[in-house]
Amino acid sequence: MTAQHSKYALELRGITKRFGRVLANDHIDLQIKAGDVHGIIGENGAGKSTLMSIIYGFYEADSGEMLIQGQPMSIRNSQQAIAAGIGMVHQHFMLVDNFTALENIMLGAEGGARLKQSAEQARASLNELAKTYGLEVPLDTPVDQLSLGVQQRIEILKALYRKARILILDEPTGVLTPQEADDLFRILATLKADGVTILLITHKLREIMAITDCVSVMRHGKMVAHRVTAQTSMPELAELMVGRKVRQHVERKAQPAGAALLEVTNLSVTDASGVRRVKNVSFTIGAGEIVGLAGVSGNGQSELLQALSGIIRFQAGEVRLGDTTITPKRSKNPAQLRRLGLAHVPEDRHRMGLVLPFQAYQSQILGYQREARYNATITLKDKVMADEYAQRAETFDIRPRDPHLQSSNFSGGNQQKIVLAREIFADPQVLLIGQPTRGVDIGAIEFIHQHIMDMRNAGKAILLVSVELEEIMTLSDRIIVMCDGMITGELSHDEANEKNLGLLMANAGAKEASA
Template sequence: MSIDPNASLALELLEVSKQFGAVKANQDINLSVVSGSVHGIIGENGAGKSTLMSIIYGLYQPDKGQIRVNGQAIQLRNPQQAISLGIGMVHQHFMLVETFTALENIILGAEGGALLKTTTATARQQLEQIIARHGLAVPLDIPVAELSVGVQQRIEILKALYRNARILILDEPTGVLTPQEADELFVILRQLTAQGVTVLLITHKLREIMAITDQVSVMRQGRMVAHRKTAETTIAELAELMVGRKVRHTVEYSEVALGTERLRVKDLVVRDASGVERVKKVNFHLNAGEIVGVAGVSGNGQSELLQVLAGIISPTAGEIHYSQHMITPKTPIDAAEVRRWGVAHVPEDRHRMGLVLPFQAYESQILGYQSEPKYNKGLSQNYTAMLNTYAEQAEKFDIRPRSPYLKSASFSGGNQQKIVISREINAEPEVLLVGQPTRGVDIGAIEFIHQQLMELRARGKAILLVSVELDEIISLSDRIIVMCDGMITGEVAREEVNETLLGMLMANATGEQHG
């Protein structure tokens, strides 16, 4: 890709490299970013994207190379210096205090005055101007914990703009958003670039790259391997550049004979701690050899459904039947007991429920299964077996880096997801409960995870799949049930499905509840 020689460059990287021990995270990176554009950075999990963005934001210092901001060579020693130069970053996992209001979060660390009341009043006035200018609607006085993920992301963007960011780095910004929230984000990004803000967008979602970016750069194994004008490339070319081979974009579906019923849910009700019904008289069944997809906009009871089925929370009413086992409000069961019944669970939130982030990778690889005989030697644990399991799964699922001693928190989001999914599939469960299996995962890994789920189905296992990705639900599922406001609003067979019908059911346009 050739850059117009007359174009103003907001950011340039020249031969930038960064190494951690034996791992070459970035090697001789060259990058030119045009002012007022959306520039995409794509690559597989572990390709070095987040490391590169951390260098630009001052979290890491390069081992060699040069960084230029608005044509001026700089040495970034810390994020405070980056902020002073107009560089802001919205991390993949938000840095917000949930008990604080939006306003308190935005000014945190940038109060700038002895009298907090005066500072707050001034900040409110400035923020209201920024909100009006960029269309970033945010209720400033509501605690963050009560706001949707999409609004929380706007708060993170406002934090950067409040600090006068003119270069905005977004790391996997749609990984936790619904499709509707992602669309709203793209409108905001276009408004920002119209105001002269430059956006660096790190993502693995190629459809989004094609929809929102002006230019795109591709990383693979720590190197920058290609630059393209978005209008002059295709999803197929970008996928091949990312992975280094041709990628299959469709799932190979074949008929599988249904086996016995593995799960039946009868009149299931779940109330939260506040007494609000999150799951409302839900009924469905799941057989061996099938994938039943659960579609719906995030926050409509799917999370609570998965948690009650996994034994993490208790039902308020109704029954859950796993073959010969049953869960009711009068028979409290914990997650460990449900796991012993042959039920595995890939949680939607890998950080809160799927991993212990300070644990080393080999420990997270057996989390929940550590009591199995193969991992125990009398009163001590069999570390050789634990390390062997990690080595086998890291090779099979291409978990990067391969080091078993690296802390779980140090892996990229996509590789953390691979650890969780490989662990649960390796258990060979009779029933797999899986939430958002490809959230934050690159296109090559998505292809592999989908293949693993289809192979599990072919082996006669029963899979309940919850995903906000309609393409994923449609391509993998034998049947699809749709949830809205805690209710099942419809069930659609594979041969009858289309996005329009699912969209109507997701919005409960028919106003019906199906038992």
């Protein structure tokens, strides 16, 4: 290739991109050495994804220039990026669900107007690529029947099939088990050995330390630091990302679990299309205990959480909540469950936790709007609501404090605090929490974790569902793992580590036993 012209595979000079009033990328300079694995870290909303979209031609920069292998290039659309040898694996895979892997890979690079010949050619060269890089995928299965790990390989193959020499991966491990992530890193190592330049976008410091050569840090749309990975540390990177020192751990005091507050027995959930999402799940949570529910997303955790909170019905089994027994015949809706002392912080706060166009003080009473203190004869008491909100905003450090700001105008972390404050102030006995820190910046994570821990110390029973293993391992007294709708194992706080959790998440034990 033309690598001898420049030691940089990719160079950005003064890239700027504005969305309305928001300056997403502010004069970004970046140099990436050919053949390196280069990490880019930053919090959510720091502008990493926007920058990558500009490199891939998905957005056009307002100003600035880009050099590829030393040559100035203007890339206006993805087609030009592909032609320049850039490939991208998006965070949310760009696959057509009901197409086969082969069709997905061919799409846009078919080679001829009739599919038949091009399909044969594609199949041959894909088999070649699969052999070289250890990227075997079933080519003729619709991708929606394949695991996320395999779908990601298809995305990588898509880029390689188009002869990408610079590969961008946007948060690639978010949907993988730790073992699948290891596989991915092995594949990346093979690609690197072959001279491919890799750009890894992530917010996980551990990954940066594990596989990158260099790392650049973004904060609030600016590139704030460049480091050689071997000469930096996780605390330094964390501080650069957040802009201040971060205390990364939460105090946990030993505390035996009290009487069972939530008992789930043989619970099964079948969804609308007749698929069993949750299969015979049983567990208990005692007072003053956090039970973490781990698993690769999409293995029934969401359905379990929704069934327990009364959003969807369960078809078999029973749930004991304090003195009340809930069965499929005697189901309870979310309002009834709330009165029984169960609160729920939903996984998807935009869809279920908040009404985004509502003002903050209105979002803050959702689900509790019938309570006497908010209600006059016909109307709601705005003053009471606003005052109460002001008090909560103070306690939970919700910024900005303005009760009349639209919910959608808060950052992810502050939106989550609004939801969390609402549910914690209701003083429930049982608290169900889904993805408490998804899309939340590091500064707020620590705060949210502390509040969850305080609830535990106050003797509440807490179910924590999260795809972030670190979060589960930090907070939980016990960890149960789900795979394919079943509980595949349970570990105590002290037993759990990434390896044994990962094996349970992939249900490796059962697969070996059946093999």
